Amino acid sequence: MAKTLTEAALTTRNARAGLPQGVHWRGLSPDVHLGYRKQKRGGRWLVRWYQGDQKYKQETLGTADDGKLEADGVACLTFEHAKAAAARHVSAKRADDLAAIDGPAPTxxxxxxxxxxxxxxxxxxxxxxxxxxxxxxxxxxxxxxxxxxxxxxxxxxxxxxxxxxxxxxxxxxxxxxxxxxxxxxxxxxxxxxxxxxxxxxxxxxxxxxxxxxxxxxxTPTARDKSALPDSDIRRAIMAAATVDEREGWDGDLLRLVVVLSATGARFSQVKRLAVGDVQQNRLMVPTSHKGRGVKKASHSAVRVGADVMTALRPVVAGRRPGEPLLERWRHKQDKGHEKAVWVRDSRGPWVTASELSRPWAEIVKLAELPAGTVPYALRHSSIVRQLRNGLPVRLVAALHDTSARMIETHYSSAIIDALDELSAGAVVPLMPPESDDDKVVPLRVG
CATH class of the missing domain: 1.10.150 (DNA polymerase; domain 1)
Structure with a gap:
C-alpha cells in the first residue's frame, strides 16, 4: 500500500531554503506530485506520476530559481512555472502511452x-x-x-x-x-x-x-484566362498531327488530343474510354473518381462533331466494345544491338498524364501557343466555348463532370460575357419616336 504523502513547503525561495538536503514532494493531484531535490547549492524540480501497481515514473523538469538565478520559465523555473511544466509533461507522457497501446504511435x-x-x-x-x-x-x-x-x-x-x-x-x-x-x-x-x-x-x-x-x-483562380480561342485549338490539333506523323505515333497522339479538345474531359477520364463508349455523334465519357461519397452516373454523354468520329473510326472498326479506345505503343530495349535501340513491344492504354508531356511540348512550340500552355487548357477552352455559346451553367457543369459552383467561381468572366449578349437582345427603344414635324427647322427670315 502506498505511503501517505508528506507535503513540503516548496512555494517560495525562503520556504525551500529551510529544507534539509534530499527530495521533498508536494501533491498536484492524487496521482501527480511535484518534487524538489535540495542540493548544497540550489535545487531541481521533479515530477512523478502514478503508473499503477504501486509504481511511479519520475523525471526532472528543470532548475529551481534559487540563489542568484532568475527564472526564465524554460530552464530556470519558479514554483508556479514548475507546476505548469509538470502538468504539461504528465499530459504529454500519458498521451504517448495511450498512442502506443496497440503498437507504434502513429506519425x-x-x-x-x-x-x-x-x-x-x-x-x-x-x-x-x-x-x-x-x-x-x-x-x-x-x-x-x-x-x-x-x-x-x-x-x-x-x-x-x-x-x-x-x-x-x-x-x-x-x-x-x-x-x-x-x-x-x-x-x-x-x-x-x-x-x-x-x-x-x-x-x-x-x-x-x-x-x-x-x-x-x-482569390479564386480565373481559369477562363487559360482558355484558348478556337483558332489556337485547331492549330494545336494540326501540330499534333504533324508530331504524330513525324515521331511515328500511328495516330495515337492525334486521337488523344482530338478527344481532349472535343470533350473537355480530364486525362484521367479520357484514358478510360472504351470502344463501346463511341456512339452515334457522341462519346460516353466515364465520370471522374473525384468526390468522396458522391453518387453520380458512371458516364456523361458528350456530343462531338463528325470530324471527331472520323478521327476515331480507325480504332473502333473491328474491335470489341470493352477494349480501351485510346492506346499507344509500348517500347522495350533491343539487347541485340551494341547501342541502346528501343523497338515496339505491345499496345496498351495511356496510363499517366506525364506520357503526354514531351509530345505536348513539341505541339505547343509548333502551334506557336503561349509558353507554358498545358493540356488542361483544352478543358478550360471547352468550358468557356460552351458558356459563350449560351449553354446554361448547370448543363456545362454536367457535361464536364463538375459542379455549377465551380463553374461560377472560376469562369465568371465567360458567364458575364454570355449573359451580356443575352441581355443585349432584351434591350428595346423606350423613348417615343420623333415626328416629322419635330424634325422641321424653320428658316431665318431677312
Missing part, C-alpha cells in the same frame, strides 16, 4: 504510407494491375516525407507544425500544385485520425483543419 509518415497503400489498392481493384501509382505519391514524397513534419507524432501534432510546413513550401510552386499537396496531406491525416481515434486527442481533426487552412483568403 505523419505512417499516416501517409497507409493512405498511399489504400489509394493504390483501390486503383488496382478499379483499373487492374496496370493501374498507375498516381501523382499523390510523388507529391507527398517530395514535399512532405522529405520534411521534418514527417516525423511528428500525430498525438502531439500542433497547428503550428502544419502551418510552418505549409509556409515552408517553395514559392515557385503553382497555386494548384500547393492545393493538391495540401489536399493529399489532409486526406492522409484525416484517414489516420479516423482509424486511430481511440489513441489520439479528440481535437486532432480540428488541428488538421486549422493547421492546413490558408493563412489568408485565397
Amino acid at each position: 505523419v509518415r505512417l499516416a501517409i504510407d497507409a493512405y498511399l497503400v489504400a489509394q493504390e489498392t483501390r486503383e488496382v481493384a478499379r483499373d487492374g494491375e496496370k493501374a498507375s501509382r498516381g501523382d499523390a505519391r510523388l507529391r507527398l514524397t517530395r514535399h512532405v516525407l522529405s520534411s521534418p513534419l514527417a516525423g511528428k507524432m500525430l498525438h502531439s501534432l500542433k497547428e503550428s507544425d502544419l502551418s510552418k510546413w505549409r509556409d515552408g513550401l517553395s514559392s515557385e510552386l503553382a497555386a494548384t500544385t500547393v492545393r493538391r499537396i495540401i489536399n493529399d496531406l489532409k486526406a492522409a491525416l484525416n484517414a489516420a485520425a479516423t482509424k486511430d481515434r481511440a489513441r489520439l486527442p479528440a481535437e486532432i481533426p480540428l488541428i488538421i483543419k486549422n493547421g492546413l487552412a490558408a493563412s489568408q483568403a485565397e
Whole structure:
C-alpha cells in the first residue's frame, strides 16, 4: 500500500531554503506530485506520476530559481512555472502511452504510407494491375516525407507544425500544385485520425483543419484566362498531327488530343474510354473518381462533331466494345544491338498524364501557343466555348463532370460575357419616336 504523502513547503525561495538536503514532494493531484531535490547549492524540480501497481515514473523538469538565478520559465523555473511544466509533461507522457497501446504511435509518415497503400489498392481493384501509382505519391514524397513534419507524432501534432510546413513550401510552386499537396496531406491525416481515434486527442481533426487552412483568403483562380480561342485549338490539333506523323505515333497522339479538345474531359477520364463508349455523334465519357461519397452516373454523354468520329473510326472498326479506345505503343530495349535501340513491344492504354508531356511540348512550340500552355487548357477552352455559346451553367457543369459552383467561381468572366449578349437582345427603344414635324427647322427670315 502506498505511503501517505508528506507535503513540503516548496512555494517560495525562503520556504525551500529551510529544507534539509534530499527530495521533498508536494501533491498536484492524487496521482501527480511535484518534487524538489535540495542540493548544497540550489535545487531541481521533479515530477512523478502514478503508473499503477504501486509504481511511479519520475523525471526532472528543470532548475529551481534559487540563489542568484532568475527564472526564465524554460530552464530556470519558479514554483508556479514548475507546476505548469509538470502538468504539461504528465499530459504529454500519458498521451504517448495511450498512442502506443496497440503498437507504434502513429506519425505523419505512417499516416501517409497507409493512405498511399489504400489509394493504390483501390486503383488496382478499379483499373487492374496496370493501374498507375498516381501523382499523390510523388507529391507527398517530395514535399512532405522529405520534411521534418514527417516525423511528428500525430498525438502531439500542433497547428503550428502544419502551418510552418505549409509556409515552408517553395514559392515557385503553382497555386494548384500547393492545393493538391495540401489536399493529399489532409486526406492522409484525416484517414489516420479516423482509424486511430481511440489513441489520439479528440481535437486532432480540428488541428488538421486549422493547421492546413490558408493563412489568408485565397482569390479564386480565373481559369477562363487559360482558355484558348478556337483558332489556337485547331492549330494545336494540326501540330499534333504533324508530331504524330513525324515521331511515328500511328495516330495515337492525334486521337488523344482530338478527344481532349472535343470533350473537355480530364486525362484521367479520357484514358478510360472504351470502344463501346463511341456512339452515334457522341462519346460516353466515364465520370471522374473525384468526390468522396458522391453518387453520380458512371458516364456523361458528350456530343462531338463528325470530324471527331472520323478521327476515331480507325480504332473502333473491328474491335470489341470493352477494349480501351485510346492506346499507344509500348517500347522495350533491343539487347541485340551494341547501342541502346528501343523497338515496339505491345499496345496498351495511356496510363499517366506525364506520357503526354514531351509530345505536348513539341505541339505547343509548333502551334506557336503561349509558353507554358498545358493540356488542361483544352478543358478550360471547352468550358468557356460552351458558356459563350449560351449553354446554361448547370448543363456545362454536367457535361464536364463538375459542379455549377465551380463553374461560377472560376469562369465568371465567360458567364458575364454570355449573359451580356443575352441581355443585349432584351434591350428595346423606350423613348417615343420623333415626328416629322419635330424634325422641321424653320428658316431665318431677312
